[in-house]
Amino acid sequence: MAYAEQREVRLWHDKREREMYDNFADLFAIIKTTEKLEKAYVRDVVSAKEYEPACSKLIAQFRTLKTALKDIVPDVEQFAETYKMDCPAALNRLLVSGVPATVEHKSTSSDAGTASAVAECVQYFITSMDALKLNMLAVDQVHPMMNDLILALSKVPQLSPDFVGKVKVKEWIARLNRMSASEELTQEQARQLSFDLEMSYNGFIQSLPKSS
Structure with missing residues (x-):
C-alpha cells in the first residue's frame, strides 16, 4: 500500500x-x-x-x-x-x-512610607512638567513618566481613586497606549497635558495634611 x-x-x-x-x-x-x-x-x-x-x-x-x-x-x-x-x-x-x-485600584490605610511616597509624587510631577517644557514629546518619552507618576500616586494612602490627578494621568496613559512609540504629542496635546499636570499637582499639594 x-x-x-x-x-x-x-x-x-x-x-x-x-x-x-x-x-x-x-x-x-x-x-x-x-x-x-x-x-x-x-x-x-x-x-x-x-x-x-x-x-x-x-x-x-x-x-x-x-x-x-x-x-x-x-x-x-x-x-x-x-x-x-x-x-x-x-x-x-x-x-x-x-x-x-x-495599581489602578490600590488603597491602604497604613501611613508607613507616606512621606517617601509623597516625595516621589512631587519628583515625578516636576520631572514630567519640566520634560514637556524641554519639548520631550515622543510617546516613548512621555509614557514612562506618566506610568511612574501613577505608580507613585497609588502609594499615597490619603488619595481617593477619583482624585483628579489619578483620573487625568490614567486618561493620558490610555491615550498614549493607543499611539506608537515613535509618535509625538502635538503642541496642542502637550499644552493640554502641561495644564492637566499643573492642575493635578496643585490639587495634590492641597490634599496633603497641613502641619500644625
Missing part, C-alpha cells in the same frame, strides 16, 4: 514573513495570557503579590511588540476581532488602563 508523501505546509515564503507570523503568535499569546491572568485575579486564584509583577511584565511586552508591529497591526482591537479572541479584560488592561489592577 502506497502512502502519499507528507509535505510541510508553510505560512511564509521568506524570513521576513516568518518573523511577522511569529510576532502575530506572540501578540496572540500575550493577549490570551493577560485575559487568563485578569480572570484568575478576579476569582482570587492568584494573589495580588503574584498578579502585579506578572501583569506588569505582560504590559511591557505588549507595548514593545505593539511598537514593532505598528505598521502591520495598526489596530490591536481589530486584530483581536479578526482572530475571534474575545478578550475584553485583556484589551482593557493593555490598551486602556496600561497598569495592573492592583
